[in-house]
Amino acid sequence: MITQTDAPEQASGRPRDGRIDEAVLRATAELLVEVGYADLTWAKVASRAGTTRPALYRRWPSLAHLVHEAAFPQSLTAPFPRTGDPATDVRTMVAGALGAFAHPVARAAAPGLVAAVTADPTLHSALLARFSEALGGIEQPLLDLIAGAALFALLLHPGDLDAEPTRTAWTDRITALLTEGVTA
Amino acid sequence: MITQTDAPEQASGRPRDGRIDEAVLRATAELLVEVGYADLTWAKVASRAGTTRPALYRRWPSLAHLVHEAAFPQSLTAPFPRTGDPATDVRTMVAGALGAFAHPVARAAAPGLVAAVTADPTLHSALLARFSEALGGIEQPLLDLIAGAALFALLLHPGDLDAEPTRTAWTDRITALLTEGVTA
Amino acid sequence: MITQTDAPEQASGRPRDGRIDEAVLRATAELLVEVGYADLTWAKVASRAGTTRPALYRRWPSLAHLVHEAAFPQSLTAPFPRTGDPATDVRTMVAGALGAFAHPVARAAAPGLVAAVTADPTLHSALLARFSEALGGIEQPLLDLIAGAALFALLLHPGDLDAEPTRTAWTDRITALLTEGVTA
Amino acid sequence: MITQTDAPEQASGRPRDGRIDEAVLRATAELLVEVGYADLTWAKVASRAGTTRPALYRRWPSLAHLVHEAAFPQSLTAPFPRTGDPATDVRTMVAGALGAFAHPVARAAAPGLVAAVTADPTLHSALLARFSEALGGIEQPLLDLIAGAALFALLLHPGDLDAEPTRTAWTDRITALLTEGVTA
DNA sequence: CGGTAAACGAGACGGTACGTCTAGTCTTCCT
DNA sequence: AGGAAGACTAGACGTACCGTCTCGTTTACCG
Known part of the structure; x- marks a missing residue:
């Protein structure tokens, strides 16, 4: 998981919703196969994952970072x-x-x-x-x-x-x- | 040269200005080094070559075709x-x-x-x-x-x-x- | 008409489509009454006028300028x-x-x-x-x-x-x- | 003071911190002069007052209510x-x-x-x-x-x-x- | 004196709008 | 017909704010 802040750090504030992470990675993988990298956009991923673009920007610094994580899981x-x-x-x-x-x-x-x-x-x-x-x-x-x-x-x-x-x-x-x- | 129409095409009407082709290929090569592929746009190429976007669209079907020709000359x-x-x-x-x-x-x-x-x-x-x-x-x-x-x-x-x-x-x-x- | 360039200036390039100006002003007037100033957005105006946001940004420097022109015609x-x-x-x-x-x-x-x-x-x-x-x-x-x-x-x-x-x-x-x- | 609930309200639970009210009104007045109404946001007020947005939402139903109170004291x-x-x-x-x-x-x-x-x-x-x-x-x-x-x-x-x-x-x-x- | 209730800070949540940029096309006048 | 200029539709970009929420913690009053 590529977070802006790498440390596990004692969560202050509302915690991230882990289901969003999962849904986004799944949506990204599906869309990569369906439309290809060139036509992959933040908006499509957010829509497919049932969330919004700002929630993605909070988690990944660029589309490529998200793709890299979705395409090469552990x-x-x-x-x-x-x-x-x-x-x-x-x-x-x-x-x-x-x-x-x-x-x-x-x-x-x-x-x-x-x-x-x-x-x-x-x-x-x-x-x-x-x-x-x-x-x-x-x-x-x-x-x-x-x-x-x-x-x-x-x-x-x-x-x-x-x-x-x-x-x-x-x-x-x-x-x-x-x-x-x-x-x- | 990758033209929309591959035939040697019987020149009817005003002939293409060959100096534009050269200037565009030179501008593309320079910009590739200066700003990189990701930040290369039709507008930047046209501006650097001293011409306009429509003149480029007339010659190359996509940015990638132009880049490929500029990057790998004979x-x-x-x-x-x-x-x-x-x-x-x-x-x-x-x-x-x-x-x-x-x-x-x-x-x-x-x-x-x-x-x-x-x-x-x-x-x-x-x-x-x-x-x-x-x-x-x-x-x-x-x-x-x-x-x-x-x-x-x-x-x-x-x-x-x-x-x-x-x-x-x-x-x-x-x-x-x-x-x-x-x-x- | 509030244009970026006030002079009548000999038109070079494709001229503005006057029907867009009219449609936008009409759409703005209608929307002002229907939703009010506070909920008026570029997107709603563009959509109602059948055009796109960039066409509006080309014509008016701010929503307020557009509103002022729509609300107080000659x-x-x-x-x-x-x-x-x-x-x-x-x-x-x-x-x-x-x-x-x-x-x-x-x-x-x-x-x-x-x-x-x-x-x-x-x-x-x-x-x-x-x-x-x-x-x-x-x-x-x-x-x-x-x-x-x-x-x-x-x-x-x-x-x-x-x-x-x-x-x-x-x-x-x-x-x-x-x-x-x-x-x- | 414009509270959500106007009654003097039987204080149960932790009482409001009166110093926050004062600091917020002061911060609002200062910011109004410095940046103007249009660029005044909850976040700027909260930050200047040394508190957080939720503390403000608890007290005023809208920015305008807060501004009105800050601008026209008794x-x-x-x-x-x-x-x-x-x-x-x-x-x-x-x-x-x-x-x-x-x-x-x-x-x-x-x-x-x-x-x-x-x-x-x-x-x-x-x-x-x-x-x-x-x-x-x-x-x-x-x-x-x-x-x-x-x-x-x-x-x-x-x-x-x-x-x-x-x-x-x-x-x-x-x-x-x-x-x-x-x-x- | 422990329980309860509401305040507190922190920060993520879903949304929405902003202003800009690019792609690709089209229209006008000029050469 | 090609060139120059610039408007057109379409839509993605990254950012900012809004109003709400979910935490973990603190502070008062109440039984």
């Missing part, structure tokens, strides 16, 4: 078990990255978030924090390759990653390239 | 010479991808274009056409890895790719991973 | 004929002031305009200009007495000036006080 | 001594009306109250009650003339009533008109 950002075998672990990571980005909500959100992250340092930090747990211990260039490939593929030829024969083929080929290199 | 999308040696060619491609994305204008434009591409099929086609020449003959998964890694790295830790010791180090490591695999 | 602010006989002329002026302020639209607008005038010098000037023609040649204190009495009476005991026996009685008494003084 | 609404001589008494009343409206706080409050009175019957009653004592026994048309003239003059040409030669001149002329009539 369940998707849990760390994965590692075996120690490079080939196995790389395949797990590739499949994991693909799975995270291929989720309908994340997929609708990702391109817009990519653009927003470059323009907003606070969003950059929020995203890093959200994924740091899942990705601890992986060297940066390898992470760039795996996450970048999944993201790029979904942007440029999403059809290949939707249906099954080609999806596994792509995962296999990426894994092979990363474990054995192009020379093989 | 000079950046030329094919590269190949040696046949995998290691050498991979390094050339990695460096090329990094170079293309690291150019200040492209860098400002890329994230926004990524978002726009997913929402506009005509822009998707235009981008593919623009890069198809340079990238002919490369297998898709390898392209995903190289371009994706460059894009992703620029989004997440741009500092590493700006200055020199780390930039070459990153290029080296990516090349090594792609030619020899993680096992090495 | 027809109400024409100069009156004078006979030279003090008693007759004073009665004409008293009845005229009462008539101008008692008109349903003016009556709904007046109290709000009174408040707005003190806070906005440009509105002050606009109001003076609008009435200067009708009231030329009358000494200031006499004008204060006549207009002030009509305004004050409408604010404090409007019932007396609505129906007929009392309305004429009030006009007679005011005229008598001003022509003969309290001593009579 | 000291200003005391009855005046009458001599029986019309000329003298009229002059006293004119000067009194001018004095009451010319006080900086009253002056800032009056135009806004004029507007609020027409929209709120309870405020209308409250104002009448406040002034009834001072003005008992004066015929309504004469009161309209005197109070109306003072109010109107302050709205339209306030400069004339601020400095001294013109202020006395205005008072003299109004008195003359009311005692002898225009014919003189």
